[in-house]
Amino acid sequence: MEIKESNSKHAEHVETDIVENYLQRYSKFYGKFNLTLIVVSGIVMSVVYVEVGTIGYILPISQCELKWTMQEKGLLGAVGTVGVIFTSHFWGFMADTKGRKTVILPTLFIGFVFSFLSTLSNSFWMLFILKLLNGICVSAGSATIYAYIGEFHPNKTRDTAILASSIFAALGCVLMPIFAALIMNQEWSFLVPLLNIKYTPWRLYMLLCAIPSLICGLVFLRLPESPKFLLSIGKEREAIQVLKSIYGGEIAESPLLTKDEVPQTDKTSLLQSMWNQTVPLFQKSYILITFLICALNFFCFATASGMYIWFPDIVNSVMEYVIENPDQPGYMCEIYSNKLEIIYNETKTEEDECVTSFEISTYKYGVFLESSYMAGYFLISVLINVVSGNMIMWTMLMLSGICGLVAVNIGSPMISVYLFIALMVSALPAQIVNSSTISLYPTQLRGMAINIGLMFGRIGAVFGSNYIGSLLLNNCQVSFYVSGISLISSAFLALLVAKPKSKKNLEV
DSSP states (O other), rough: OOEEEEOHHHHHTTTOHHHHHHHHHOOTSHHHHHHHHHHHHHHHHHHHHHHHHHHHHHHHHHHHHHOOOOOHHHHHHHHHHHHHHHHHHHHHHHHTOHHHHHHHHHHHHHHHHHHHHHHHHHSSHHHHHHHHHHHHHHHHHHHHHHHHHHHHHHHHHHHHHHHHHHOOOOOOOOOOHHHHHTTTTTEEEOOOOOOOEEOHHHHHHHHHHHHHHHHHHHTTTTOOHHHHHHHHOHHHHHHHHHHHHOOSOOOOSSOSOOOGSSSSSEEEEHHHHHHHHHHHHHHHHHTHHHHHHHHHHHHHHHHHHHHHHHHHHHHHHHHHHHHHHTTTOOOOOOOOOHHHHHOTTTTTTTTOOOOOOHHHHHHHHHHHHHHHHHHHHHHHHHHHHSHHHHHHHHHHHHHHHHHHHHHHHHHHHHHHHHHHHHHGGHHHHHHHHHHHHHHHHHHHHHHHEEEHHHHHHHHHHHHHHHHHHHHTTOHHHHHHHHHHHHHHHHHHHHHHOOOOSTTTTOOO
């Protein structure tokens, strides 16, 4: 397979002040287009969170029907993320060479199809494969969307726009436990004859959570390609047309690129082109920041996403204990380990075999967790222009890590749940890292940089979900200790992330 590759030596010297000045002059943060873009980008971001979050509610309930083992639960919780990992590099390359919209649009529709088919699964392997394929599609949009939205905003509002879209992503996630509460505890079911499956509420819930992908795909049909990407590949007339169609106004009459500056192309193999696109990230100019971005994503996702799939089940166990033993002390890990021993004990009864429904309070704490994310994103979007991102990340990672260590050593079940939620807030600093990436790399490297950073984040998520799952039965406390210590260590890495001293050649 051969593709046309832009000559980076020319691309690095593209004059971009005209576009940046145009955006500063005409782009309106509260304009119709920008607000639409922020909302849609937020929903696209939420797709990957929903992919991870819904499985946490589905696995305990579907156990009654499909008889999962603890190992199968861990694999199903991680497989979507595995799809993200395996294809992040490829999608980053495609986003930087073929276009942001070109990557995002088709994968939203295809991902919806795989999600729909997964609702009809009747075995571990069927659900495993469909979740893997959906994860591959989710990978395309979940990282590329950061570059896409960032390139429609000038420097002064870019971080705020990305964090504002994260608020809408969190809002979408808030609806996840609400819809779960409305649907999952229902008792209806019917047989699908041709497939020989019993269609139950958890399958409907999976379908409902897939609809945002379809909606975003329909909206993206009407959205333009990133003007900065068009400029970076030499399509200055198309870039001008996009800008004028959105904002109106006047732009310099002279071409954005001089004749000598238009990127030249040559035919190169796909693998060679991906290599050429990746190597600059690990050269002297970028290797430190690339390492920091990858490390911070890894540790944040290992805890936040690794714990996420177990969160509903752990909290539900604690709530059941509180209802059955009011005013009695108890340690969260002991409560959950005892519950697992009952479920997986060889002498278990049919009544003990599975969870048929969650306590309503479990959904309430799910809403509280997602609302904490939304409030956190809002607070960060307000503070980001006043307080350095480094200090915000340091504070949040440090506090989350400490709460994780305390959560399993306190005898009050209710307080331990709130501390558990505080541990999960470690997902917030990852958004600051990803928004900073837009300013730390030039246009021709942004898509790849974000995708590689998030690829390491997803590797952390897979590691966390399986590592934590293997420990919860017999060494629950160790999983919280590892998470807490890793977050505290990451807090000091966050202090090393810095904006470039000069933005020359970075803003395209």
